[in-house]
Amino acid sequence: MKAIHGLFLPDIPPGGHILDAGCGVGRDALAFARAGYRVTAMDGSAAMVRLARKRTAGYPVSVHHMTFAELDWTNRFDGFWACAALLHLPPTELETALTRLAQALKPSGTGYASFKAGTGERVENCRYFFDMTEEKLQNTIRNTPLRLRLCSITTDQAGDRPSVTWLNAVFDLK
Numbered sequence: 001m002k003a004i005h006g007l008f009l010p011d012i013p014p015g016g017h018i019l020d021a022g023c024g025v026g027r028d029a030l031a032f033a034r035a036g037y038r039v040t041a042m043d044g045s046a047a048m049v050r051l052a053r054k055r056t057a058g059y060p061v062s063v064h065h066m067t068f069a070e071l072d073w074t075n076r077f078d079g080f081w082a083c084a085a086l087l088h089l090p091p092t093e094l095e096t097a098l099t100r101l102a103q104a105l106k107p108s109g110t111g112y113a114s115f116k117a118g119t120g121e122r123v124e125n126c127r128y129f130f131d132m133t134e135e136k137l138q139n140t141i142r143n144t145p146l147r148l149r150l151c152s153i154t155t156d157q158a159g160d161r162p163s164v165t166w167l168n169a170v171f172d173l174k
Contacts, residue, residue, distance in 0.1 A: 022085020026052030
């Protein structure tokens with residue numbers, strides 16, 4: 001994930017505060033903490049929160065059990081990281097989640113989000129997915145405080161799914 005982190009971290013000040021939104025098991029929260037950042041992580045799954053807390057124990061990471069709809073921080077973070085998390089929201093909830101994430105940023109903050117690239121919408125293994133294109137993302141953020149600064153397509157970093165492509169987006173505030 002170093003190359004993907006490299007799209008985001010250069011805009012975060014040393015020791016800055018990162019919100020890992022939809023942290024899952026805490027993989028990225030731990031990487032950011034090890035790199036010297038202060039991390040607040042959140043996930044809507046209680047099981048994922050337990051795993052993330054265990055993985056990040058001993059590091060400056062606080063992990064909260066909350067959904068994007070419950071996110072109410074304002075002007076608190078230097079950046080938000082939403083890696084493969086927002087893709088589980090239906091389009092009707094995505095704009096609101098991105099607005100809440102933008103409001104959590106300090107005025108000079110930056111954000112990152114990734115989605116499976118494409119135009120599909122489906123349920124796989126009991127999980128909802130909403131794929132994204134750059135055009136769909138531009139339309140989604142039109143009425144949010146976010147501006148799309150960078151959009152790139154990469155192959156899956158896990159290595160065992162070379163046919164999966166990801167849309168990586170880096171945001172600034174308008």
